[in-house]
Amino acid sequence: MVMKHTRRGWFEEDPVLFGKDALPLLSACAEDIRYLLDRGYPFRTVITFVGNRHRLTERQRTALMRMCASEETIRIRKEKQLAVLEEGCTVHIDAFNAVILMETALSGSMILKGMDGCYRDLSGLAGTYAIIDTTDEAIDRVIRKLQEHHIGKAVFWIDAPVSNSGRLKCHIADMAEKRGLPIDIQMVHDADAVLKEKDHVISGDGEILTECTNWFNLYDELIKDLDDPWVTELEWKDACSERGQ
Numbered sequence: 001m002v003m004k005h006t007r008r009g010w011f012e013e014d015p016v017l018f019g020k021d022a023l024p025l026l027s028a029c030a031e032d033i034r035y036l037l038d039r040g041y042p043f044r045t046v047i048t049f050v051g052n053r054h055r056l057t058e059r060q061r062t063a064l065m066r067m068c069a070s071e072e073t074i075r076i077r078k079e080k081q082l083a084v085l086e087e088g089c090t091v092h093i094d095a096f097n098a099v100i101l102m103e104t105a106l107s108g109s110m111i112l113k114g115m116d117g118c119y120r121d122l123s124g125l126a127g128t129y130a131i132i133d134t135t136d137e138a139i140d141r142v143i144r145k146l147q148e149h150h151i152g153k154a155v156f157w158i159d160a161p162v163s164n165s166g167r168l169k170c171h172i173a174d175m176a177e178k179r180g181l182p183i184d185i186q187m188v189h190d191a192d193a194v195l196k197e198k199d200h201v202i203s204g205d206g207e208i209l210t211e212c213t214n215w216f217n218l219y220d221e222l223i224k225d226l227d228d229p230w231v232t233e234l235e236w237k238d239a240c241s242e243r244g245q
Contacts, residue, residue, distance in 0.1 A: 027235040082216045087151075119231070
């Protein structure tokens, strides 16, 4: 059966909201947000204040929330970031996070590069998910990239309450068997809570990256392998680099 083409994460106004004319303002907003976060103001309060001041749309505010972090938070994440995946290791993958990001990128929709160097999307499925025509390719790219690192096993953690989580499990299992990658698939109530306790984590979720034992930026390699992905990256000073961290 030929599946209907679906553009995961596509929003008609994104070319304007995040186009070249909007980027200078969004970059200035990002600097303001980090300045306030570094001085202890609550994240959502900061986003509301800066968003109202610059009359940002809800989607622009959400993007900035996913891209920005305080200097201290970025430092913590960078310290936990692995330079390499050692051969034979077991990695723990935020399954929905990884697959949806790649589906979005493969659909030609916008993805974001955050201050911590990790990629995120604005698909906003909020508990609902459906298999689309780019799902298998998204899974296959993740699996093949893991094989390039000669890992021992991949554990995919899936949020069971999300719709079609069982179908996603089957697709992951099928693609892994096809490629010969040793895997384990765990269906849990809250994958984020589990991943926060793990090492060798593959995720773009900011809270997970801050709290887990360590993580690897596989998304950076995956996105760079794509032909001309639509990546929105703002300009800001790398405070950690400036301080020699």
